[in-house]
Amino acid sequence: MKNILVITASIFGQNGQSSQLVSKTLASLKAQHPDATVTRRDLAADPVPHLDADRFAALLSKPEDRTAEQKAVLDYADTLLAEVQQADAIVLGVPMYNFGVPSALKAYFDHIARAGVSFRYTDKGPVGLLKDRPVYVLAARGGLYEGTAMDTQTPFIRTFLGFLGITDLHFVYAEGLNMGDDRKHEALDRATNSIEALTA
Numbered sequence: 459m460k461n462i463l464v465i466t467a468s469i470f471g472q473n474g475q476s477s478q479l480v481s482k483t484l485a486s487l488k489a490q491h492p493d494a495t496v497t498r499r500d501l502a503a504d505p506v507p508h509l510d511a512d513r514f515a516a517l518l519s520k521p522e523d524r525t526a527e528q529k530a531v532l533d534y535a536d537t538l539l540a541e542v543q544q545a546d547a548i549v550l551g552v553p554m555y556n557f558g559v560p561s562a563l564k565a566y567f568d569h570i571a572r573a574g575v576s577f578r579y580t581d582k583g584p585v586g587l588l589k590d591r592p593v594y595v596l597a598a599r600g601g602l603y604e605g606t607a608m609d610t611q612t613p614f615i616r617t618f619l620g621f622l623g624i625t626d627l628h629f630v631y632a633e634g635l636n637m638g639d640d641r642k643h644e645a646l647d648r649a650t651n652s653i654e655a656l657t658a
């Protein structure tokens with residue numbers, strides 16, 4: 459494992475529960491792969507702009523027609539995608555905000571889904587163009603959702619990354635974080651044990 463991409467999205471930065479679980483996962487991976495380089499993408503501190511019509515047009519623009527502004531958008535999106543392409547493992551922190559993934563993560567996903575670059579359409583349906591690699595998803599939630607239809611995050615992330623060709627996903631849930639201290643500590647202990655088991 460040469461490169462690890464760490465993506466966080468907590469509005470509480472490194473104090474966020476998902477960010478702290480990300481740190482534990484990263485520490486465990488680094489203990490086994492001390493030479494691995496780490497690339498960090500903090501989507502809360504450094505938000506990806508919402509995809510709008512101008513940005514989408516820039517992503518599709520032909521080199522000969524491309525304006526300087528469009529080139530800047532494309533270079534930015536290329537940088538985001540290159541970080542994914544170069545990663546041998548991805549550690550992704552996913553807080554639950556208002557029943558879904560953080561909007562910052564959605565904006566990021568909107569910039570790495572690129573027809574002809576990270577997926578392509580065929581007569582048999584879409585095909586992902588990214589090589590598979592392990593993704594550790596650290597999900598932090600105030601309430602309880604795992605295994606229920608209310609968990610909109612897990613199927614969304616599976617569907618989205620699967621669409622790009624990444625299917626080796628490992629979810630760790632810390633749930634019930636807003637349901638009293640005992641429950642919170644139990645959930646965090648359980649999540650820590652899961653991280654250790656997954657990355658051992």
Ligand SMILES: Cc1cc2nc3c(=O)[nH]c(=O)nc-3n(C[C@H](O)[C@H](O)[C@H](O)COP(=O)(O)O)c2cc1C
Binds near residue numbers: 557598635
């Ligand atoms: C703006 C906001 C919205 C939230 N919405 C939900 C929610 O819909 N369901 C839930 O279970 N917890 C919700 N929570 C609680 C968070 O999931 C919980 O605080 C979790 O620790 C967030 O991850 P983080 O600490 O990494 O930011 C919300 C918290 C905030 C700040």
